[in-house]
Amino acid sequence: MNSTLASFFYPKLPNIIGHRGAYNSAPENTLISFRKAAQLGAKWIEIDVRLTSDKIPVVFHDNDVDRTTNGQGPVQSFTLKSLQELDAGSHYHIDFSGEKVPTLLQTITLCIELNLGLNIEIKPNFGQAAETVTAILATINPFQEQLRGNVLFSSFNLLCLKKLINLCPEWPRALLVNDLNNDWLSNTKALECYTLNPNYNCLASIENIKSILDSKLRIIPFTVNQISIAKNLLRLGVHSIITDDLKSLKSLKDYKH
Ligand code: G3P
Ligand code: MG
Numbered sequence: 001m002n003s004t005l006a007s008f009f010y011p012k013l014p015n016i017i018g019h020r021g022a023y024n025s026a027p028e029n030t031l032i033s034f035r036k037a038a039q040l041g042a043k044w045i046e047i048d049v050r051l052t053s054d055k056i057p058v059v060f061h062d063n064d065v066d067r068t069t070n071g072q073g074p075v076q077s078f079t080l081k082s083l084q085e086l087d088a089g090s091h092y093h094i095d096f097s098g099e100k101v102p103t104l105l106q107t108i109t110l111c112i113e114l115n116l117g118l119n120i121e122i123k124p125n126f127g128q129a130a131e132t133v134t135a136i137l138a139t140i141n142p143f144q145e146q147l148r149g150n151v152l153f154s155s156f157n158l159l160c161l162k163k164l165i166n167l168c169p170e171w172p173r174a175l176l177v178n179d180l181n182n183d184w185l186s187n188t189k190a191l192e193c194y195t196l197n198p199n200y201n202c203l204a205s206i207e208n209i210k211s212i213l214d215s216k217l218r219i220i221p222f223t224v225n226q227i228s229i230a231k232n233l234l235r236l237g238v239h240s241i242i243t244d245d246l247k248s249l250k251s252l253k254d255y256k257h
Contacts, residue, residue: 009170011194012149013240014043015255016230017119019223020061021045023244027092028068029059030099034110040246041253044117044150046222049104049136050125056080057104057136063125067091069101076125104139112143117150119220119242121176122160129159137168152220154197161191174220180208188217197242200224200233209236227252 021033022040029047037045048061053076065071065078069086078086080103089099102110104120111118120140124132140147154174155161161173172194177184180202188196196212200221203209212219222242224230227249230241234255243249 009144009151009172010149011117011152011172013152013195013218013220014117015234015240015252016042016044016246016249017117017220017240017242018042018045018246019242019244020047022246023223024225025246027089027096027099029061029102030088030096031102031106031110032089032096032099034107034116035114037246038114038116041250042116042246043253044119044240045111046119046121046154046242047107048121048123049132050075050123051128051132051135052076052078052080052083054079055131055135057132057139058083059102059104059107061123074125076128104136108140108143108147111150112146115150117152118147119152119154119174122153122155122157122164124157124160129157130163133160133163133167137164137171140171141168152195154195154220158187158191161193165191176222177202185215188215194218195220195239197222200229203233203236203238206236209233209238213237224249231255 018037020028022036026033026036047059049057064074068091069088071086084100088101089096152172154176156176174195174197175188175193176197178199195218197220218239220240224241225245230249
């Protein structure tokens with residue numbers, strides 16, 4: 001497997017990855033959250049990326065801006081300028097008011113400065129799988145040298161992963177799944193995935209973990225916030241844990257596999 005994945009791009013996976021930055025400690029998917037994650041000792045963060053109406057990749061989880069900003073409506077109805085006029089910090093705490101929605105480019109620049117690795121989850125707006133991947137690659141490809149070993153793409157969306165392997169097979173890919181009922185094995189093979197990123201509930205059975213590892217995939221479950229569960233998963237051979245709670249899982253940073 002991974003015949004098209006150049007060794008240059010192999011991700012140096014850490015034990016712990018901060019979900020949306022430092023989800024429990026700062027407003028999700030903002031620059032201050034990424035700085036906080038680094039302060040809390042994270043070596044990597046996970047972010048969600050989608051497009052604005054003027055096709056700029058921005059770091060944003062939901063389809064709509066309502067939950068995490070003071071605006072209303074779908075992200076894809078906002079230009080970058082109008083999106084960045086919104087307050088993306090106050091929903092978390094008034095101390096973070098004025099925090100902006102970051103672009104992918106701003107995020108990459110900060111991560112290079114902080115030496116933070118990036119798990120980029122591609123979350124396309126409806127009908128925008130291909131153009132989202134094209135725009136993300138146009139943004140990230142100039143930074144290949146600086147990001148060496150520090151990037152993993154992931155998506156629930158098979159079209160995004162197909163577009164990624166067609167346009168730039170060198171970047172490592174992960175398939176995200178909420179369950180193991182469907183075609184995770186054939187899909188990860190066809191898409192030459194480096195890891196499977198399952199909802200951690202899929203890993204309640206040791207047999208499931210074994211079958212994923214037997215298929216030569218690495219495993220990065222989301223979103224694990226209890227240290228006992230995280231420790232057990234690492235002991236059972238899981239490679240990295242995506243967590244909201246970097247403070248609680250801090251001691252696992254140096255866990256030896
Ligand atoms: O990438 C893991 C996790 O972020 C997937 O779910 O909804 O939090 O983006 P979600
Ligand atoms: Mg995500």
